[in-house]
Amino acid sequence: MEKDLKRHIDIIVSGTEDILRKDELESRIEKSITENKPLKVKLGLDPTAPDIHLGHTVVLNKLRQFQNLGHRAILIIGDYTAKIGDPSGRSTLRPKLSEDVIEKNAKTYIEQAFKILIPEETEVVKNSNWLHHLKFDDILNLTSRFTVARMLERDDFKKRYKNNIPIAIMEFLYPIMQAYDSVAIEADVELGGTDQRFNLLMGRELQKELGQEPQIAITMPILVGTDGIEKMSKSLGNYIGVYEPPGEIFGKIMSISDNIMVDYFKLLTTLEHKNIKEIENDIKKGDLNPSVAKRRLAKIIIEKLYSGKEALKAEEKFDLIFKKKKTPVEIDKYIISQANVKDKKVSIVNLLYNSGLAGSNSEARRLIIQGGIKIDDKKIDDPNREFNLNDLDNRILKKGKRHFRRIIVKK
Numbered sequence: 001m002e003k004d005l006k007r008h009i010d011i012i013v014s015g016t017e018d019i020l021r022k023d024e025l026e027s028r029i030e031k032s033i034t035e036n037k038p039l040k041v042k043l044g045l046d047p048t049a050p051d052i053h054l055g056h057t058v059v060l061n062k063l064r065q066f067q068n069l070g071h072r073a074i075l076i077i078g079d080y081t082a083k084i085g086d087p088s089g090r091s092t093l094r095p096k097l098s099e100d101v102i103e104k105n106a107k108t109y110i111e112q113a114f115k116i117l118i119p120e121e122t123e124v125v126k127n128s129n130w131l132h133h134l135k136f137d138d139i140l141n142l143t144s145r146f147t148v149a150r151m152l153e154r155d156d157f158k159k160r161y162k163n164n165i166p167i168a169i170m171e172f173l174y175p176i177m178q179a180y181d182s183v184a185i186e187a188d189v190e191l192g193g194t195d196q197r198f199n200l201l202m203g204r205e206l207q208k209e210l211g212q213e214p215q216i217a218i219t220m221p222i223l224v225g226t227d228g229i230e231k232m233s234k235s236l237g238n239y240i241g242v243y244e245p246p247g248e249i250f251g252k253i254m255s256i257s258d259n260i261m262v263d264y265f266k267l268l269t270t271l272e273h274k275n276i277k278e279i280e281n282d283i284k285k286g287d288l289n290p291s292v293a294k295r296r297l298a299k300i301i302i303e304k305l306y307s308g309k310e311a312l313k314a315e316e317k318f319d320l321i322f323k324k325k326k327t328p329v330e331i332d333k334y335i336i337s338q339a340n341v342k343d344k345k346v347s348i349v350n351l352l353y354n355s356g357l358a359g360s361n362s363e364a365r366r367l368i369i370q371g372g373i374k375i376d377d378k379k380i381d382d383p384n385r386e387f388n389l390n391d392l393d394n395r396i397l398k399k400g401k402r403h404f405r406r407i408i409v410k411k
Contacts, residue, residue, distance in 0.1 A: 005030050011065055012218070014273035015058075015266035017194050020201065020217040028188055028216060038071040042187040042215070044127070044178060045113070046078035047105035048097060052112050053239040054301070055223040055232035058267045059191045060116040062220055065270050066189070073122045075113060076181050077106050080128040084174045112242050115305045130184040131177055142176050145209045146202070151175075154198045175199045179206040187215045194219045223267055228257040246302045250314035251402040253298035258283075258290040261297065269300045321401060332356075334397065334405040338389055348373065348385045351397060355405045367399060374398040 008029050019025055032039050043063050067073045082102045097105075110124060134142075151172050152158050160167050175198060182190055182203035190200050200217035207214045222231045225238025232239045240252045256264065262283075265276045279296075282288035295315060302311040334355035338344060349364040352373065358364035365383040367373050373380045375387075376396055393409040 004033055008033070008069055010273050011069060012062075014065075014276070015062070015220065017219045017221045018197070018217075019219075020204070024214075025189070025216045025218075032071070039066070039188040040072050040074055040185060041066040041189045041191065042074050042076060042182060042185060043191045044076040044078050044081070044181055045109055046082040047102055047109045048082050050105050050108050051241060051243060052109065053232055053234065053241045054268055055225070055239065057116050057242065058220045058223050059193060060113055061268060061270060062191055062218065064116050064118070067118050067121055068270065071189075073117060074185055074187070075110075075117065075122055075124045076185070077109065077124060077126045078178075078181075079103070079106055079126045080131040081174060081177050081181075084170055084177070115242055125185070127177070127181050127184070131180065134180075139173075142180060142206070143173070145206060146176065148172075175202040176206070179203040182215050183207055183210055183212060186212060188213075189216045189218060191218050191220065193222055195222070221263070221267065224260050224263065226252050226256050228260050242305055246306050246310040246314040247317045248402065249302055249305070250298045250311075250318050253301065254291070254294050254318065256294070261290060261294055264297055265293075269297070269304075271300070318402075332405055333408050335408045335410055336389065336392070337410045341389055344389045345386045346389060346392070348380050348387070349383060351387075351392075351407070352399070355397060355407075357397065357399045357403055357405060372400050 005026070009026055012025065012029070013019065013022070028039060031037075041063060043059055063073050063075070079099075079102050082097060082105075106126070114122070152161055154175070157167055157171075159165075178199045179202040181187075183206055187203065187207075190203055192200050197217070197219050200215075200219065204214040204217060224230070225232040225236060226240065227236070227238040230236050230238060234241075240249055244252075253264070262276065262280045265271060265279060269276075279288065279293055283290055283293060299308075299311040299315060302314055334351075336346065348368060349358075349361050352358040352364035352367065353361055358367060368380055368383040368385075371379060371381060375392075375398070389409050392407045395407050397405045397407055
C-alpha cells in the first residue's frame with residue numbers, strides 16, 4: 001500500500017508547478033487506495049476558439065495520468081462560462097460569442113481532447129446543465145461569499161483597477177461560476193494552468209463555504225513554444241497544433257532547443273518521472289544524444305495524437321529530407337486549371353498563397369525575400385517573378401526544408 005501511494009504521488013506531482021495542498025493530496029490518495037474509491041478529477045475548458053495546440057494539452061496529459069491511475073476524469077465544457085469568457089490574463093472584456101459558435105467550438109474541443117484522454121473513461125459535462133438553472137437568489141447567495149477586495153487580489157484585476165481600465169461586474173462572476181462547477185460535481189481535484197490559480201482557489205473556498213471537502217488545486221506550467229522563449233501561441237507562430245500532419249509535428253519537435261526538451265517530456269508525455277530523469281541524466285553524461293531523445297519525444301507525441309505507424313512514417317520522411325537530402329515520395333498536390341488562369345501566367349506569390357504554403361500574399365513575399373522558396377532545387381529570390389503554366393507542370397514547389405507541393409497543370 002505504501003509503495004502504491006508513493007508511485008501515485010510521484011506520477012501526479014511530476015511536471016506540476018504547484019499543488020494546494022500536497023499533504024491533503026497524499027491523504028486523499030491514501031484514502032482512495034484504501035477504500036478503492038477513485039477521486040473525481042476536474043478539468044474545465046471554455047470553447048472560445050475552434051482548435052487547440054500542444055500547449056493546451058499539458059493539463060490534458062495530467063488528467064490522462066489520473067485516468068491511468070484509475071481515477072474519474074471529468075471534463076467540463078464551459079459552454080455557459082464561455083458566454084463571459086475567462087478574464088485570466090486579459091486587459092479588456094472578452095468579445096461575446098454566439099451560442100452557435102460556442103457549440104461548434106465545443107465539438108472540436110471534445111474531439112481534440114480525446115486525442116489525449118480515454119474517451120470511454122471520460123465524463124464530459126456542460127456547465128450550462130447547472131449554471132443555466134440558478135435563480136437570482138442563488139447567485140446573490142454565491143456572491144455574498146466573496147468580497148470585492150478578494151477579487152482584486154487577482155493579478156489581472158489588480159492591474160486593470162490600478163491602471164483605471166474598466167472591469168465589468170460580469171467578469172467578477174466568472175471565477176465564482178467556475179468555482180460553482182467544482183461544487184456541482186463535488187470535485188476532489190481540479191487541474192489548470194498557472195494562470196488559473198485564482199480560479200482553482202475560489203473553488204476550494206466555495207466548497208468549504210457550502211460544506212464540502214475542499215478540492216486539491218493542481219497547477220501546470222505554461223508550455224514554452226518552439227522558439228524556446230515565449231509561451232506557445234498561434235499568434236506568435238511558435239506552436240504545434242494537435243491537428244497538424246505527423247510530418248510537420250515531427251519536424252517541429254526536432255527543431256526545439258535541447259534546453260527545453262526535458263520540459264516537453266514532462267509536460268507532453270505520460271512517461272513516469274524516473275524515466276524522464278533517466279533521459280535527462282543520460283544526456284548530461286553524454287550517454288544519450290539529444291537528437292535521439294528528441295526523436296523519441298516526437299514519436300511519443302505523434303503516436304498519442306495519431307498512431308505508431310504514422311510516427312514511424314513521419315520519422316522516415318524526416319530522414320529522407322534531412323539525412324538523404326531527397327524529396328518525399330508522397331507530396332500534396334496543387335492543381336491549377338489552365339482555363340482559370342489569365343494569359344497562362346502565374347506569379348510566385350499566388351502560387352505560394354493558393355497552394356497553402358503561405359497564409360497571405362505578404363507572408364509569401366517575405367518568404368521569398370528571406371530565401372526560403374525553391375522550385376525543384378532552384379531558389380526563387382524575386383517576389384515579382386511570374387511563370388508560364390506549361391513550365392510548371394509536375395514541378396516541386398518547396399518552402400524551407402519540410403514543406404512541398406507538386407504542381408499539376410490541368411489543360
